Amino acid sequence: MLTQRAQIILGPPGTGKTSTLLGLLEEELDKGTDPEDIGFFTFTKQAVQEGKSRAMSKFSVTNNQLRYFRTLHSLCFYQLSLSKSSVMSSSDIHDLNEKLNLRLKGAVSTEEGHISGISKDDRLLFIENLSRMRQVSLETQWHDADDAVGWFELERFANGLKLFKQDRLLIDYTDMLQLFLTRGKAPKLDVMFVDEAQDLSPLQWAVVRKLCDSADRIYIAGDDDQAIYRWAGADVDYLIRNSKDAMVLKQSYRIPKSIHTLAERCIGQVGSRVHKVWNPRKEEGHVSWEPSYETIDMEHGEWLVLARTNYLLNNIEQHCRSEGWFYKSKNKPSVSERKIMSVRSWESFRKGEGIPFVDFTKVLNYLKIRLPNSLENFDFDTYITHEIASKHIPNLPNEYWYDVFTAISADERSYIRAMLRRGEKITKEPRIRLSTIHAAKGGEADNVILLTDISSRVYKSFQDNPDDESRVFYVGLTRAKENLYLIEPQTQKYFPL
Secondary structure, eight states: OOOTTEEEEEOOTTSOHHHHHHHHHHHHHHTTOOGGGEEEEESSHHHHHHHHHHHHHHSSOOGGGOTTEEEHHHHHHHHTTOOGGGBOOHHHHHHHHHHHTOOOOSOOOOSSSSOTTSOHHHHHHHHHHHHHHTTOOHHHHHHHHOOSOOHHHHHHHHHHHHHHHHHHTOBOHHHHHHHHHHHOOOOOEEEEEEOOGGGOOHHHHHHHHHHHTTEEEEEEEEOGGGOOOGGGTOOHHHHHHTOTTOEEOOBOSSOOHHHHHHHHHHHTTOSSSOOOOOBOOSSOOEEEEESOGGGSOOSSSOEEEEESSGGGGHHHHHHHHHHTOOEEETTEESSOHHHHHHHHHHHHHHTTOOEEHHHHHHHHHHHTOOOOGGGTTSOTTOEEOHHHHHHHSTTOOOSOHHHHOTTSOHHHHHHHHHHHHHTOOOOSSOSEEEEETTTTTTOOEEEEEEEOOOOHHHHHHHHHOHHHHHHHHHHHHTTEEEEEEEEOOSSOOOOOO
16 A cells, blocks of 8 residues: 555546646745655656746756656666666567567557557567566466467567567566666655556556655645556556545536536446546536537537547548548648648749748659759748749749649648638647547547447447446546537447446
């Protein structure tokens, strides 16, 4: 169990778990706690940087003073005085493939909440690593995996991986945590903060306990209701067992009344959880069931479209393209800003206006015209007119971009034309985002469309672990700040709403 000195902070959706930790961090700095004696541990580099930025902006604190603002892996790396060359890299994965005759990519996507869609070899790596993260035997994890991987094949892989690392004096990121437990020294801290505790694996909890032993004041934030990574080793039950005297954040700054009512109904189906009473915003909000996403007007505003698995987003992606809406899918914009700028540059150029040389070179790429030697020495800021260009490229065309940009496919040309006709704004962050629920965790939007269909694999997962699937949909519907649109399922599969 955790030390009694640890204050557990449970934050329902939109109540500001991370903001609460950052506020406590500021209080510590305000009262003079040495920043070098503060530990701020999170799971992403982005979250670490947020903590650092907040400390550095409000106080006379340097980056070097915040030496314990790290991810757990980074902390273990630092405390063990490891070098980058001692940690397995992509080139080492390549060599491992050669040695064991495998086709490992070395990474498993966590966007969909299961490991389907990855290669059989990467499943071997996933199961082997998961046994160590969960601190169970390989055979136990193999039985729990219920996966189409043979035991002898898995055992052979695990032994081969172990020998490979031993021969090359290498460790992987899970080894790093294990080494810290056996050989590492926990820093002496006045105060430590841990965020997103519901996603900690048994091995990571062990690291946190070791850190707690050397800290005077401890704050650990999370929400068991938003624990959606059990399949990847997260041990939410440990957080639940240690939350008897937890502080629950009461006020959501995101969720309106109607969505709060639905959220409570959804999470109420979870059998093992910490019961929490929390308040929505005073606004009513809007919740509706729709027969199809095509009935929803997404012409304006900020939208987040969520599905349980990626393939369910394919049709709505095509819908966005046919409508000429700019969107992001799998964290990539539907069309690059560079392409749009080149299209606009060409149309300006075609009409007789000059464009900067640097933009002209990009235009030539889409025209499939090689930059002539006579233009190579032009300054990037020099404006190129049609008259100048014609001297160096005699046969330069003068048609509309969609007739001459041969480096852009016909399908994409049609899509860009639709966007331009609609007057869609191309910004660094598209107003429409398509995402799995897992990938959107922590995000929010004014308008959320939630597809309630699930795959046969997810349906089986629900039968085995109904609490987990209820938590996933709870996370999905609580991303909405104003309007939530639930799409009627096209199958008769279960959905916990």
